[in-house]
Amino acid sequence: MEFSIKQQGNPEKLRSGCILVGVWEGGKLTDSAQLLDKAATHYISDIIKRGDMTGKAASTVLLHNVPNLACERVLLLGLGKRTELDAKQYRDCMRAAMKALNASHAKDAILFMDDTPVKGHDTAWCINQAVFAASESIYRFDRMKSKPEKDKKVLLRMQFGLLRDKPSAALNSAVTHAAAIAQGIALAKDLGNLPGNICTPTYLAQQAVALGKAHKSIKTTVLEEKDMQKLGMGSLLSVSRGSAEPAKLITMEYHGADKKQKPIVLVGKGVTFDSGGISLKPGAEMDEMKYDMCGAASVLGTLQAIAEMGLKLNVVGIIPSTENLPSGTATKPGDIVTSMSGQTIEILNTDAEGRLILCDALTYAAKFEPDTVIDIATLTGACVIALGHVASGLFSNQDKLAHELLAAGEQMQDRAWHMPLWEDYQSLLDSNFADMQNIGGRAGGSITAACFLARFTKEYRWAHLDIAGTAWKSGKDKGATGRPVPLLTQYLINRAADGK
Ligand code: BES
Numbered sequence: 200m201e202f203s204i205k206q207q208g209n210p211e212k213l214r215s216g217c218i219l220v221g222v223w224e225g226g227k228l229t230d231s232a233q234l235l236d237k238a239a240t241h242y243i244s245d246i247i248k249r250g251d252m253t254g255k256a257a258s259t260v261l262l263h264n265v266p267n268l269a270c271e272r273v274l275l276l277g278l279g280k281r282t283e284l285d286a287k288q289y290r291d292c293m294r295a296a297m298k299a300l301n302a303s304h305a306k307d308a309i310l311f312m313d314d315t316p317v318k319g320h321d322t323a324w325c326i327n328q329a330v331f332a333a334s335e336s337i338y339r340f341d342r343m344k345s346k347p348e349k350d351k352k353v354l355l356r357m358q359f360g361l362l363r364d365k366p367s368a369a370l371n372s373a374v375t376h377a378a379a380i381a382q383g384i385a386l387a388k389d390l391g392n393l394p395g396n397i398c399t400p401t402y403l404a405q406q407a408v409a410l411g412k413a414h415k416s417i418k419t420t421v422l423e424e425k426d427m428q429k430l431g432m433g434s435l436l437s438v439s440r441g442s443a444e445p446a447k448l449i450t451m452e453y454h455g456a457d458k459k460q461k462p463i464v465l466v467g468k469g470v471t472f473d474s475g476g477i478s479l480k481p482g483a484e485m486d487e488m489k490y491d492m493c494g495a496a497s498v499l500g501t502l503q504a505i506a507e508m509g510l511k512l513n514v515v516g517i518i519p520s521t522e523n524l525p526s527g528t529a530t531k532p533g534d535i536v537t538s539m540s541g542q543t544i545e546i547l548n549t550d551a552e553g554r555l556i557l558c559d560a561l562t563y564a565a566k567f568e569p570d571t572v573i574d575i576a577t578l579t580g581a582c583v584i585a586l587g588h589v590a591s592g593l594f595s596n597q598d599k600l601a602h603e604l605l606a607a608g609e610q611m612q613d614r615a616w617h618m619p620l621w622e623d624y625q626s627l628l629d630s631n632f633a634d635m636q637n638i639g640g641r642a643g644g645s646i647t648a649a650c651f652l653a654r655f656t657k658e659y660r661w662a663h664l665d666i667a668g669t670a671w672k673s674g675k676d677k678g679a680t681g682r683p684v685p686l687l688t689q690y691l692i693n694r695a696a697d698g699k
């Protein structure tokens with residue numbers, strides 16, 4: 200979908216598939232709605248008098264052929280109480296508006312932005328949320344259907360109208376940034392939704408190479424199992440042993456700033472299918488373990504977004520990718536392996552494989568002399584129990600970094616929650632036979648998983664995002680969410696704005 204922004208002082212004269220205007224609870228019209236109403240000789244206020252639109256938040260009424268207007272349709276959008284229009288309410292309203300727009304056959308729409316103030320947020324933020332809601336509403340994953348729905352008319356263009364001023368440079372770039380992030384989200388969703396027999400480690404590597412081809416600023420390299428062997432990645436390779444698909448270690452280097460500037464490294468868990476291995480998972484909902492590469496997908500989506508924006512920052516994406524399957528060659532409970540760091544690991548449960556591939560990727564990350572390293576992983580079911588499907592789990596060895604990531608998540612409504620990484624938990628990983636074991640028991644499962652990773656990240660500033668509960672939805676609306684691409688891109692935008 201194409202997005203643009205323009206000063207539009209006379210909404211009544213606009214030729215458009217649909218003009219979207221707001222109505223406050225109690226029936227008061229926003230400025231843009233008032234202008235339409237005046238031109239249409241009170242057509243809109245009559246509807247409100249009749250009670251068909253009360254202004255209740257997220258309610259909609261679609262009007263056709265409104266007299267004296269040049270547009271085909273008008274969509275009235277209830278905004279709720281003016282004093283209560285906060286981030287959540289605005290998002291709910293935008294979602295409802297996009298749903299109604301998509302149910303119509305309008306191909307283009309205009310949405311007025313400067314007459315609906317949202318508490319604590321500026322117009323750029325509103326544009327962001329509107330772009331995300333619009334992109335989300337047209338997202339379909341139908342490439343695996345033999346006959347994709349053809350007759351679906353979708354919204355092609357959305358313009359943001361400003362009643363008063365010409366768009367500032369900041370608002371213009373808000374639109375292009377938001378569109379780039381929306382595309383990054385869509386890429387992450389597509390990769391997540393693809394089945395495991397298509398989205399293999401090799402496929403992810405091909406996608407990364409394609410991203411490098413599409414953007415001059417990205418250089419992709421792929422390490423094969425023999426390369427990883429040479430580097431001593433015994434922990435990562437212990438996971439791919441049971442699978443016929445070869446593991447890949449994918450690196451994407453984005454250069455947007457001076458070569459001397461230290462990069463921010465993003466490490467994404469890329470398990471393209473997690474059966475649990477010899478510690479086999481129960482059958483119910485096992486299909487959802489195709490989503491175990493959503494951390495990797497968010498790294499690809501984020502890199503695509505920042506390359507599209509030309510963000511002035513250096514960023515490296517690292518993706519350790521493998522399947523986790525049982526077979527005669529698979530790693531067994533009790534096996535002991537040596538990680539790239541030299542530390543030995545007793546594998547008591549082959550289903551705790553994410554940390555086994557991440558620890559070697561995190562050791563490898565040090566080679567880039569990082570400013571900061573952030574790993575993103577669908578790491579533990581325990582995190583879903585702790586935080587549900589609302590917040591991602593956030594762990595860090597530096598509080599300042601944790602707060603910056605929390606703030607970025609808050610800004611984008613892609614929130615995380617700060618979890619402890621205290622030494623007190625470390626002893627749960629003590630092993631009788633090796634330097635550590637790969638599980639810490641049921642209690643505090645997402646914390647002990649993070650504590651395991653912390654043993655490999657002592658040399659740099661590091662954060663870990665456990666996205667097991669937020670990367671996809673189950674049930675009737677099963678599908679990837681594209682999270683935490685919004686959080687990650689916003690963090691990087693903030694870092695670039697600080698000049699690092
Ligand atoms: N990929 C899973 C985590 C997961 C499970 C994410 C369910 C989302 C939903 C991970 O590899 C895993 O299996 N973790 C185990 C760890 C345990 C064996 C210590 C888990 O959470 O059960």
Ligand code: MN
Nearest residue numbers: 473550551552
């Ligand atoms: Mn697992």
Ligand code: ZN
Nearest residue numbers: 470473491553
């Ligand atoms: Zn897993």
